[in-house]
Amino acid sequence: MKGIYRNQKSTETTVESQRGAGQNGMVASAVREATEVGTEILRQGGNAMDALVAVQFALSVVELFNTGIGSNGFIIYYDNHKKETRVIEGHSQAPKAVTKDMFIKEDGSVMDYFHRSTHPTAVAIPGTIKAMDTALKKYGTMPLDKVIEPAVQLAENGFRVNWQWDQAIEILKVRMGDEAKKFFIPEGIPRVEGEWVKNKDLAKTLRLIQRDGIDALYDGEIGEAIVRTLQEQGGLMTMEDLREYQVKIEKPVTGSYKGYEIAAPAPPSGxxxxxxxxxxxxxxxxxxxxxxxxxxxxxxxxxxxxxxxxxxxxxMSDPAFQAxxxxxxxxxxxxxxxxxxxxxxxxxxxxxxxxxxxxxxxxxSNAEVKAFKTGGETTHFTAVDKWGNVAACTSSIEHVMGSGIMVPGYGFLLNNDLTDFYPEPNHINSIESGKSPVSTKTPTIVFKEGKPVLTVGSPGGPTIIASVAQMIINIMDYHMDLKDAIEEPRIxxxxxxxxxxxxxxxxxxxxxxxxxxxxxxxxxxxIGNVQAILIDQEEGKLYGAADSSRPGAAIGL
Structure with a gap:
């Protein structure tokens, strides 16, 4: 056991190092403000799931071009009291009204990726927020309104734009609809690093969830605004789609590597x-x-x-549709x-x-391989508490900026998840009513002798699995310091x-x-943006690290 811990550096957390060390809890995410929110929840006596949910809502404010109210995600949670690991699946689903040939033009050719990914027909039923609520009720200790409050404060009072915003706005302004441009490029001037920004519309949305619970999204005002926005632009989603969406709690897929047990989501995550x-x-x-x-x-x-x-x-496919x-x-x-x-x-x-x-x-089955284009960005975050519980989530609106469609008056972007389906009919991953597209999200927990020793994950679309695998190799085979393992060049x-x-x-x-x-x-x-926490079961220490490819942080207690 000593091998994977021997080179860990207990550097005090700084923005420059993106390292954290502690004994009573740890949070790591891709944006420092979100990590601070999760750490404060732990400090107030919350557990890992409480912190994880708080981080998700905070990221919905400070990293809203990668995740948010309209996102999908997979949560993995280890309950140290029950000694069990479960995956809470909040993956997206296709609305009932979709058709298998909806991305095929009249001449039989496939619509180009940009057009189909920025059209309202690309928007899938979002699942992250319902998954967070489900997970919080089952595993958390704090009420939803309390863990949302820090995100409300960020949206109402503001925060400083980081350099990631500059890049996202400059490169992907072409994907933005008119409403999104009003927020990201007000009066034609892009928001830049250091600017103080508030999102009053999103604060209103979060207040509605605080007041009415997630019914505000799946059977209330927020959901009605989503459906209205999409249908006005030619989209397919209905309130029935939202009302009928169900979160699943399932066992992870598991396997071993050199004496360690690996646990991660099963299909529809590949x-x-x-x-x-x-x-x-x-x-x-x-x-x-x-x-x-x-x-x-x-x-x-x-x-x-x-x-x-x-x-x-x-x-790989949705197991409800394909063996x-x-x-x-x-x-x-x-x-x-x-x-x-x-x-x-x-x-x-x-x-x-x-x-x-x-x-x-x-x-x-004589399956036919046909590569399909997937979006490039997502976000990953993780928390460990003083009781030994471990929570991790990878959530996404698919492409950076998602579909580019922002819900007027509500301050959040909608996903373009249906482009994760193969556009042609009769493929194993073709679009069907109620089906979930294949995902590559891989929030992972590694165990040794039944005890968790590492939690790791990454965004990056098709590159996610490669990033997680190389992290495990760097730790288990090369015994690298956690931060050094993250920064080691990947392919x-x-x-x-x-x-x-x-x-x-x-x-x-x-x-x-x-x-x-x-x-x-x-x-x-x-390639990717790894967030990870190493759990030293022998010494009772926690080491966290964030990837330098985003302005993240790991903070320990």
């Missing part, structure tokens, strides 16, 4: 199964034999990602088959999805020809992989 499959493929290669900057490590990561992500694209070979994908014999595709000679041109169905005792490689890479990747390793047939994006780019 994250958990794919993460565990990646780790199982890598396990017998003993990555620790190779330097963390070596070409061998990056080669194994790249080929493993190709193997796992091709399977994800072939087999998924969960056991087959993680079966030891199937893992060996996938490992044998790694030849150490080149980028293996024969890598494609396999046939896990034979390990389920049924014939192959992402799917079924396409190019490897995405982060600044700082070893140049010689990159050259070697190019010689082996891999191609790299021309420029480095940030």
């Amino acid at each position: 994250g958990g199964i794919t993460l565990i499959q990646m780790l199982k493929i890598l396990e017998s290669f003993n990555l620790e034999k190779y330097e963390k900057t070596s070409w061998q490590k990056y080669y194994l990561l790249a080929e493993t990602m190709r193997l796992s992500f091709s399977d994800k694209l072939a087999y 998924i070979p969960e056991k087959g994908l993680l079966h030891p014999e199937y893992i060996k088959e996938r490992q044998n595709m790694i030849n150490w000679i080149s980028r293996n041109p024969d890598i494609d999805f396999g046939d896990p169905w034979k390990y389920e005792g049924v014939e192959s 992402y490689n799917s079924t396409g020809p190019f490897i995405w890479w982060e600044e700082g990747m070893d140049e010689q390793a990159k050259i070697k992989l190019e010689d082996m047939g891999f191609e790299f994006l021309e420029r480095a780019k940030p």
Whole structure:
């Protein structure tokens, strides 16, 4: 056990270090103000779930272009008293009125991504807020109105815009509808870092939830405003869609890696199964034999990602609509088959999805792999309390700025989650009434001998699973300090020809992989934004860290 803790640095939390250390609680998120809100809830005697819900509402104010009232998400929670882990699924669903060919033009071609992702027909039924309410009632100790109050204060009294706003507004102003432009670019002048901003409309929305509970959203004034906004612009959602939305509480998918147990969401998130499959493929290669900057490590990561992500694209769906070979994908014999595709000679041109169905005792489904475009951004946050409970959530409005549609008078953006479906009919992930699109959200808890030792997650659309896997490897195989593990350059490689890479990747390793047939994006780019907490069960200490790719913080008590 000492191995994963030995290099941890107990640096006092600062904006520069984005580190936290404590013994009585820890919160980490992508925005410092939200982390402070969660920490204050812990300080007031709240537990990890109380803090997590408070952070979600705070992020709805200070990071509203990535999450909020119109978002979807997955929560994972470890109850230390009951010694059980559950996933609270607040994933989005398609409204009843959708059709399988709704993103197909009259000539039979697929609508371009920009058009279909900024149209009101792209908006799915949001689930995060109902999931938060459900989780709070089951696992929390504080009432909803109390954990919302800090977010109300941020919206009413204001906060300083951080540099992330500058980037989001400058790059994605083209996605904004007129109402969003009024808020983000008032009188034609973009909001900039350091500006003091208030969101009175969002404060009103939060006050309505405080007063009426989540019925204000799913059967009341806020929901009526959403439906009215969408239908006026040609959208499909109805109040019936909102009223009938249900949150699920389920067991996580679990697997092992070098004596540690991994717990993460099951489908319709493809994250958990794919993460565990990646780790199982890598396990017998003993990555620790190779330097963390070596070409061998990056080669194994790249080929493993190709193997796992091709399977994800072939087999992941909403389990209410499609059978998924969960056991087959993680079966030891199937893992060996996938490992044998790694030849150490080149980028293996024969890598494609396999046939896990034979390990389920049924014939192959002969699924057809068709890559689909997903949004790039989300947010992740996590909390641990003094009683040993662990909570983590990844929530999103899909693309940065979501659909670009802001609800007039209510101050929040709507998602474009239906673009996570494959646009053509008859695909395993095609859109259907009441169906949830495949997600890559992977809030994860790692256990040793039944006790939680690490909670980790990331935004980043299709790159999320890769970021979480590399974090686990950095901690478990390379025994890195938590913050150093987050900052270690990551890669992402799917079924396409190019490897995405982060600044700082070893140049010689990159050259070697190019010689082996891999191609790299021309420029480095940030991959994900990891938030993590390491739990030292031996010493009773907590270490938290936030990723420098956003203005986040980790604060311990």
